[in-house]
Amino acid sequence: MIPELGHFALILALVLAGAQAFFGIFGAARGDARWQSVVRPAVAGQFVLVSTAIGVLMYAFVTFDFSVLYVASNSNSALPTFYRVAALWGAHEGSLLLWAWILAAWTLAVAFASRNLPPSFASRVMGVLGFVSFGFLLFTVATSNPFERIFPIPADGRDLNPVLQDPALAIHPPLLYMGYVGMSVAFAFACAAMLEGKLDQAWARWTRPWTTMAWAFLGVGIALGSWWAYYELGWGGYWFWDPVENASFMPWLVATALIHSLAATEKRGVFKSWTLLLAILAFSLSLLGTFLVRSGVLTSVHSFAADPTRGLFILAFLVIVIGGALALYAWRAPMLKSPAGFEGTAREAFLLYNNIFLVVAAAMVLIGTLAPLIADALGTTPLSVGAPYFDNLFPMLMLPLGALVAIGIHAAWKRGQLGNNRARVLVGLGVSLLIGLALVYGVYGASKPLTPIGIVLGIWIILSSLFDPVDRLRRKLSLPRAIIGMTLAHIGLGVGVLAISLVESYSVERDAAIAPGETLALGRYAYRFESISEVEGPNYDAARAVVTVLRDGEPVTTLHPEQRNYWVQRSTLTEAGIERSWNMDMFLALSKNVGGGRWSVRAQLRPFLGWVWLSAALMALGALVAVTDRRYRLRSAANEPALAQGSAAEAT
Amino acid sequence: MTPRQQRMVTVAGILVGVSAAAWLGFRAFESNVMLYYDPTDLAAKMPPANERFRLGGMVEKGSVVKTSGTLDIQFLVTDFKHTVPVKFSGILPDLFREGQGVVAHGRMQSGTFVADEILAKHDEKYMPPEVADSLKNNPPPPNLPAAKTGGGT
Secondary structure, three states: OHHHHHHHHHHHHHHHHHHHHHHHHHHHHHOOHHHHHOHHHHHHHHHHHHHHHHHHHHHHHHOOOOOEHHHHHHOOOOOOHHHHHHHHHOOHHHHHHHHHHHHHHHHHHHHHHHHHOOHHHHHHHHHHHHHHHHHHHHHHHHHOOOOOEOOOOOOOOOOOOHHHOOHHHHHHHHHHHHHHHHHHHHHHHHHHHHHHOOOOHHHHHHHHHHHHHHHHHHHHHHHHHHHHHHHHOOOOOOOOOOHHHHHHHHHHHHHHHHHHHHHHHHHHOOOHHHHHHHHHHHHHHHHHHHHHHHHOOOOOOOOOOOOHHHHHHHHHHHHHHHHHHHHHHHHHHHHOOOOOOOOOOOHHHHHHHHHHHHHHHHHHHHHHHHHHHHHHHHOOOOEEEOHHHHHHHHHHHHHHHHHHHHHHOOOOOOOOOHHHHHHHHHHHHHHHHHHHHHHHHHHHOOOOOHHHHHHHHHHHHHHHHHHHHHHHHHOOOOOOHHHHHHHHHHHHHHHHHHHHHHHHHHOEEEEEEEOOOOEEEEOOEEEEEEEEEEEEOOOEEEEEEEEEEEEOOEEEEEEOOEEEEEOOOOEEEEEOEEEEEOOEEEEEEEEEEEEOOEEEEEEEEEEOHHHHHHHHHHHHHHHHHHHOOHHHHHHHHHHHHHHHHHHHHHHO | OOHHHHHHHHHHHHHHHHHHHHHHHHHHHHHHEEEEEOHHHHHHOOOOOOOOEEEEEEEOOOOOEEOOOOOEEEEEEEOOOOEEEEEEEOOOOOOOOOOOEEEEEEEEEOOEEEEEEEOOOOOOOOOOHHHHHHHHHOOOOOOOOOOOOOOOO
């Protein structure tokens, strides 16, 4: 009976989402306060109902209710409780439910936070969110009911896919979805602005914190996924340019452009239509990401079993949402004027360059990702685009962008006056050249041509970010959180450029077949295969090796890589042994017994790989600090009377 | 420079940048596209020598030969009409099995496909879409499981 309650709650939530969309959008259009008053209760009701549904499914997982098909397919009586909870979003139906729930939560947050906004605007924002929610709930109820029963009831479940049985998985999808779905808030703000036909600097100020938060979640979600792939897929490497990775990376690139464009719109009132377009694009790419992952149309290492017919529904939804938003844009955007001009070296200009590079990079990734689909649609020979395409092109776009960041940070709004800051630019460049080249040629030795460029740039970005806050501290000026946040995020970017340059240039890798007692040399390091034994986990058994890592002949650490064999799905899984020091990841993956007492292994050394994740953490931390800036709170309170007046005038 | 001239310079700069990016993009794209072949395609028309491409099909049952104590492995990829011998030295994905779908990247060398990468799969029921298509055109004998993309997981 209980699972049916969940199903029932979902259907009710669908109805409420429809009401929220209808009364939100048309209530504002008619200026009908009674219609608009329906919206907030609908939002709250929807959140309660979707929470009920997700709670029911979680209960079914925790209590081993194998009469529910989804539970039977993704759980097992031997599965530990922690993974039974995480299994909820381990496959298609549950992921969708999670998507819908996160959307309901974001909308609830908007409903609370939008009390200071003009009522018709808030109502439109929630109406658009209701429409998105309606689409997703309809999709869930119509094609992917997670509460479907199975008869006869199986004695035990088919277990969760072993690669998903990992702590990082428990948080990777929810965080990623927080980012994806968070983009729907920026999208709703953009649609509401277009429906109102009015976009002012206050609009940008409301939109900024939401977009920044969504961007931070998306970044952390991607970084966690990359981290998880690094140690769980077993083969080392943190980024494969896989379609599913690209699907999450494209919205991130566009969202990065969006938060910068929003800054210019807020401060200077420029780039209005461009900002709207980016908000539409960021959300469209989030939907596209969901579509790519869930439809299985692309060959990907992430393609868990997927169903093409479901893809069709998402595709139709995608067309309606993107098509509708773009039509609205074509109709309304010409009404928005960006009055202020600016010079080619002003901060606005640098933000524009930033946007160009980021959007071109996103387009580049999009082309590489969708080329196989396009070739398929044209009926030519199936093709795929290899990682070298991305590896060659991405630095070509990101390195100039890095230089623009290092210079543009010093630029002032409106008037370039870069002349006054020329000293800062040159000092920063000089110092980073000194440190960077010493690092490349003194410590690590020459490598690829891009190596010194990337390393110098990374250091330069970090130094450039520090000039302004240090200067403010020295002159005892205030240091607003917005600036601290921006500085942290830019330092994060610099750390990322630096770390990726080091990892890509100085990693070493070797595959070999070795027997216990033998040693595998790798640069200054060596891996000594000590022994191997059988161990047993809760739902698997494993061959577990003991491997000593030596540096210059001295033992540094001991790794315990495993080759696991999960009983229920009869699948093997490589659990790599990884030890991390501040500047080096020592990695060893144990594969199969290849006979003769030898085991195939992959050994890797990746310098500064940990700093790649640090970079993502710094960016997210920066975002978090920036959204707590006082002006988002103070001004909205100060503006309240004026806004209330404005909307009263509008209502009459 | 007047603001107008300055804007023209900016626009020209952007145009040059975008064209350069597009040109680089197309070059990188062209040189990195890998075509997909199944054994029947290969029997009909060999790709140019030394071209790196993707080969897909099923790992023929009983065809896997490993050299003990090394990373070397040989097997046959089949679409139930034609077969292609494949050589690989390296670490196989966890889900590499006889009788299951596989996609390999590599080059033809004197009649043997020398793979430098064997594509990892995450899921036993997952079949790369191209392989599913190949097998749809060349249905397997009835005693083998029918090819399908995905499953109900």
